[in-house]
Amino acid sequence: MEIGFEELHEACGTMISGDHEQARRDLGGLLTAVREHGPRWMEGLLHALLADACGRLGNTADGIEHFRAAVATGWNDCVAAVTEPGLAALSAAPEHREVYRRITVSPADLEELRWIHAERANIDHDTGMMITENVGRKDGSPTEVPQVLLPTRTPDGLGVPAARAMLRLRQRGQLHAVLTSDTLRRSHLTSMAVIGNIGSSPFGGSGFGGSGFGGMGFGSQAMEAASSQALANSRAVTRRAAVRARSFCPTIGLSTLPAPAPA
Structure with a gap:
């Protein structure tokens, strides 16, 4: 097997x-x-x-x-x-x-190889942005991670399936990195909520004066979370559109015959 x-x-x-x-x-x-x-x-x-x-x-x-x-x-x-x-x-x-x-490679394969390597760089950029955006987020929702679909054309050589596999590895790594970032954010939010509830009275007030941690009550925290979620959703829509726009679209008519690799 x-x-x-x-x-x-x-x-x-x-x-x-x-x-x-x-x-x-x-x-x-x-x-x-x-x-x-x-x-x-x-x-x-x-x-x-x-x-x-x-x-x-x-x-x-x-x-x-x-x-x-x-x-x-x-x-x-x-x-x-x-x-x-x-x-x-x-x-x-x-x-x-x-x-x-x-090394010989067909123009059709070369086009896809160049796209794959560019997409790997795009993934690294998007991953860094999503992790950065997670810092300071007040909502506990998961981060949406849009990813391109791998090309399905039949390749002419062995470099393309190898490069596709490495792109899949990059995509899996991206999902893991963002999930880890989400987990850390939720853990932080939970810790802050626990701190904010220390000394709370049975009637919902804080023993430290004010109406919750830092003087913010539940309403303020809920509004912050809703605003944070809205911003995350807006970023996800923009990122989803960008991912769709950069999907691989092979050029019709490119030769599938092997030629010397570019110097």
Whole structure:
């Protein structure tokens, strides 16, 4: 049975966290299983990820060998080859140019690869904005996290399914990060409510004078929460529209025949 997305997600955990030495071991362990069971696009991706990890660690020799193996397998994400920090670091090696020249990619695939990498950057920006917006929110509602649908066109090479998998990982990471931020916000709101109720009389007044924590009564807190929720809803509508607007739309008529990767 082919290795699936969940196994890839688990193996990429240490790479995502920045522990590149452990990532080499985790990705290498999965590579052994993928070589036996497939899929082939994941084999190429794992070699590319291992090359990236080696590049980040300064291990150019092993990085070039994994880069060579990735390209030989059919991985052809030339965008990642020049933008991912570890892979880009390998370009200083004399052997890099010779390996890179072997990459061929169709114009149709190249268009999608460029879109995928741009969308990964968009996700990082949106995630940061949602977490920032969570600071100071007075409502306890969950944050809406709109995400693009992955393209469904049939790719011409193995780089596209690999890049789609990495985009799915980024989307899952976004959901986790925003959920964690929501949880912390709700915990803070609960703590503040408990503090505000200390010394309350049986009739709803505060033992500290005023009508609730900080001199604000339930009505004021409810109004703040409603205003906060309205602002969050407005931001969600704007973000949802932006996500729809940047959905992938393939250019009709682009060639599906492989061509040398752009220099």
